[in-house]
Amino acid sequence: MPEIAEALPKYLQIAQHIRDQILRGDLQPGEEVPSERQLAADWSVSRPTSARALEALRHQGLVEKRQGSGTYVRDQQVHRRARERYGRARQTGRIYGPGEYAVIASAGYADAPNHVAEALDLGKDRRAIQRRRVTNSGEQPVEVSTSWFPAELGRRAPKLLEPERIRQGTVMYVEEATGRRGSYGEDRVCARLASEEEAAELRLELPAAVLVVHHVVYDLQDHPLEFAEAVYPPGRWAFEQGYPLG
Structure with a gap:
């Protein structure tokens, strides 16, 4: 216990x-x-x-x-953040719970935008691995997320480049394939209006506000391993934290 x-x-x-x-x-x-x-x-x-x-x-x-x-x-609608999914993957070997599944929309090499290149410390070479997915709970899309990885991981973790689901999740797969273990993550949360693509994937009518989480995973040497941007529809419980005052 x-x-x-x-x-x-x-x-x-x-x-x-x-x-x-x-x-x-x-x-x-x-x-x-x-x-x-x-x-x-x-x-x-x-x-x-x-x-x-x-x-x-x-x-x-x-x-x-x-x-x-x-x-x-209770039967409530909740966002499952990376923190909860990592915990599940380490315990069960599967990143998604019952009734959840992801559809991989695209996977391959792409030029990373500035904020991704900065988060992954890519330097002048902006080439990176991009994986975009739509996560569903039952028949309802509940998350659109795009993960980015340094391009050199493509040689040692080739499944990142394939538009197929990775059962244990990308971070655990990278750990197994490369020996680099994720040590900690950092999240930044904001809200903005959905893009046309996001609204279509989440079945929202524009204009629509969405919750956005920027998530960075670091390895044991404090080097960035993954940058992910997750976009969630409105009206779902996100997270709550209790803490002492004083």
Whole structure:
């Protein structure tokens, strides 16, 4: 069982652990989450602390309490960010959860735009590997994303250049193919209007606002491994973070 750290209140650590399970897809809509009694035993905390953790999840809209039955994952629309997908891939070998799949729209070499070249530290040579995909949940498109990699990875990780799905995700595949392990990621989040192409792929009527996440993965030597831009439709829960004040 995970150990309690001192950085956050205990109830928030428990709530975030369960939230991550929900966002990764380990806990599916309709599934029961551990009870107050079970959480208290697993985390070595008091019942009031475990009850407060479940209450925090209810406030976030992730779970619902059913009288006389228990607490269950709600059927809500959420964005699955790279952080949750990496966690799932490392645990299960698959980057997508049940009901999710990606369609690879294009893959190959391309000239990287300025912000991508800067993020990947490409220097004067802007040639890079580009993979564009549309992620679906059921029959609904929920994300359009474009990943960029340094061009030299094409020799050691040739699947990046093929318009086929990579089951374990691109980062884990690159790790396996090259030995370069992803160490940490950085996200920047903003909102803007969708382009015509994005609106068509996400089935939106223009004008439409979208959530945009710029994501960079660094290896153990702090060298950029992947830059990705993910575009999400409006009206879906993005992420929430609890933190102490002071």
